[in-house]
Amino acid sequence: MKLDVLQTPADAPWYAQGLKFTCTQCGNCCTGGPGYVWLSEVEIDRLSAHLKLPREQVLEKYCRRIGDQVSLKERRTPQGLYDCVFLNEIKVGGGQGRPAQVKRVCGIYDVRPLQCRTWPFWDGNLASKETWNAAAQRCHGMNRGPRAFTRERIEQLRDAPDWPDNPPSSK
Numbered sequence: 001m002k003l004d005v006l007q008t009p010a011d012a013p014w015y016a017q018g019l020k021f022t023c024t025q026c027g028n029c030c031t032g033g034p035g036y037v038w039l040s041e042v043e044i045d046r047l048s049a050h051l052k053l054p055r056e057q058v059l060e061k062y063c064r065r066i067g068d069q070v071s072l073k074e075r076r077t078p079q080g081l082y083d084c085v086f087l088n089e090i091k092v093g094g095g096q097g098r099p100a101q102v103k104r105v106c107g108i109y110d111v112r113p114l115q116c117r118t119w120p121f122w123d124g125n126l127a128s129k130e131t132w133n134a135a136a137q138r139c140h141g142m143n144r145g146p147r148a149f150t151r152e153r154i155e156q157l158r159d160a161p162d163w164p165d166n167p168p169s170s171k
Contacts, residue, residue, distance in 0.1 A: 013126070013151065014128060014129045015126060015129075015132070015151060015154060016151050017151070018148055018149055018150045018151060018154070019132070019142075019143070019148070019149050019154060020142075020143055020144060020145060020147065020148050020149070021120060021121075021141050021142050021143075021144075021145065021147055021149060021168050022141045022144060022145020022146055022147040023141045023168060023169040024140050024141045024145075025103075025104075025105065025106075025169075026104065026139075026140055026141075027087055027103075027104025027105065027106075028138045028139055028140070029116075029119050029120070029138075029139060030083060030084040030086075030087040030104070030106065030116075031077070031081045031082065031083045031084070031087060031104075032081055032082065032138070033081075033082060034074060034082045035074075035082065036066060036069075036071040036072075037071055037072040037084060037113055037115050037116065038069055038070070038071055038113070038115055039063065039070045039071065039072065039113050040113075040114070040162075042162070043111075043113050043114065044058065044059065044063070044070060046111045047062070047108060047111055049111075050108060050110065050111040051108075062085050062086070072084055072085055072086065072113070073085040075087075084106075086106055086107040086108045086112075087104055087105075087106065087107070088104070088105055088106075088107045089102050089103070089104050089105075090102070090103055090105060091103075112169075114160060114162060114163060114164075116169065117160075117163055117164060117167040117168075117169060118157045118158065118160055118164065118167060118168065119139075119168065119169055120132075120135055120136075120139055120141075120142055120168070121149070121154050121157040121158045121168060122158065123158065126154070126158060147168070149168065
């Protein structure tokens with residue numbers, strides 16, 4: 001007698017049923033341990049146009065060379081963290097006896113690099129459910145909110161060669 005057994009593809013990733021992510025624009029992904037935000041040549045040109053600065057000045061003021069690649073610079077905070085050079089703090093609200101709140105925002109949001117646009121769907125975060133949940137400890141938008149991403153969309157974002165349409169971190 002042969003039993004029919006439902007089979008699932010052995011190569012199906014742990015996130016095959018999809019994941020939830022809704023960016024809260026908290027800035028936590030823009031600070032932390034030292035790291036790299038890699039820029040393509042096209043992204044350097046986009047940044048230059050956005051800032052209305054010559055390419056050479058953008059590279060000197062905001063970027064650093066790591067071997068043959070270019071990354072955004074970081075600023076060391078008094079707390080010992082490393083903030084992206086474009087992470088800004090602005091005061092919002094307050095008045096009538098209430099203190100203003102500090103909100104952290106990206107100073108180049110409209111031209112942020114592909115790496116930023118595709119957060120949190122990076123190989124390292126997608127390696128396992130454990131690595132995803134570890135990243136979610138710092139990112140309040142992971143596993144929460146109304147936006148759900150299918151396996152296909154997650155993999156499109158993970159593998160995007162250039163700016164994806166409707167990125168997960170869009171406003």
